[in-house]
Amino acid sequence: MSVLTKTDPEIAQLIEAEKRRQSMTLELIASENHVSAAVLQTAGTLLTDKYAEGYPGRRWYCGCENADAIEQLAIDRAKKLFGAEHANVQPHCGTSANLAVYLAALKPGAKIMGMRLDQGGHLSHGLNINLSGITYRVTHYGVRRDTEMLDLDEVRWLAVNEKPDLLVVGASAYPRTIDFKGFAEIASEVGCLILADIAHIAGLVAAGVHPSPVPHCQFVTTTTHKTLCGPRGGVILCKKDWAKKIDSAIFPGLQGGPLMHVIAAKAVCFLEALNPEFEQYAATIIANAKALAEQLIAKGWRLVSGGTDNHLMLVDLRSRLKDLTGHNAALWLARAGLICNKNTIPFDTRPPIESSGIRLGTPALTSRGMGSNEMARIAAWIDQILLSGGDSGAADRVRGQVEELCRQFPIPGLED
DSSP states (O other), X not given: OXXXXXXXXXXXXXXXXXXXXXXXXXXXXXXXXXXXXXXXXXXXXXXXXXXXXXXXXXXXXXXXXXXXHHHHHHHHHXXXXXXXXXXXXXXXXXXXXXXXXXXXXXXXXXXXXXXXXXXXXXGGGTOTTSHHHHHSEEEEEOBOTTTOSBOHHHHHHHHHHHOOSEEEEEOXXXXXXXXXXXXXXXXXXXXXXXXXXXTXXXXXXXXXXXXXXXXXXXXXXXXXXXXXXXXXXXXXXEOGGGHXXXXXXXXXXXXXXXXXXXXXXXXXXXXXXXXXXXXXXXXXXXXXXXXXXXXXXXXXXXXXXXXXXXSEEEEEGGGTOTTOOHHHHHHHHHHTTEEOEEEOOTTOSSOTTTOSEEEEEOHHHHHTTOOHHHHHHHHHHHHHHHHTTSOHHHHHHHHHHHHHHHHXXXXXXXXX
């Protein structure tokens, strides 16, 4: 940081402040994680200088021989990791990956069927203010009111009646196992294409601790920065016969030059995920989530669907404090060093900006080496803060204990 400190002390100071913030707080946002030192180092290299429009062996600019080798490594590793026929590693994010699939497979005005955002879906699955909802006709499925889980019979009935051109399966706030094979059977019955968005659970899928959609779906999209422990970015996996259309949809359809420093970091994270130790890491993410969920339930908090099968859970704050909003709860917890996000719960009566729930996840805690004992302490702190009514004294006391725990479990990418 010495060069940056001299060149731009303001940015240097802010980066150091963010380093301190991450080091001394506990990251419970389910869509965030801590990368390894190798991924962090790769993302900060001079590869950011190189313009490499096109694909390996088919670039618009000269001097791309190393970029070609790097991207091909990333492609080959992604295919091996997920057992895919084709991989495009250029998407800048998960939303870009989804939009590229729509561009490749659909004409404007075609019909998409995806999960409701307020019941766990994602904005790129057809929200009316997102490009996906503006460009395409959209119908949504959701969870059952009584179980707060997906019901394939209900999804099938809706799909048969709505006849979508593309069925989208995947979520950003759904705590249960997704039956990709069952969804694919519905798509086959209706005669539509199917896209599985595994942005949240990609690391769990790669490790074999969650069923994979790759054998069942024409398209699979993901981010690399959640349970996969990689840099911020996206990936598209698809069947071989869709490869050309998918590649053309990314470039020149949606993006220009790829971010080669990020693609290199993706290659590193794929290699790390191919390590046999990654399976144990992914299993621990789930074990930690279950432990945290069980502790919160034991303290009287209701969780959406009654628990979790994956890396996240949704806490229904009304179960103990009917007037507490997710907005206020997240702010109170943040003051105590417990970072999470407000989240709607299925059939929420509050607007999303307020919401009645919070979303908690365990990937970042697991990356720091924490286990069930730490989950019990964290559940107790969450309980204390929420029941304190936002008391500053309680926040200060818990903040001190949080920082003590953070010192015992440093962020892995900052150790070297």
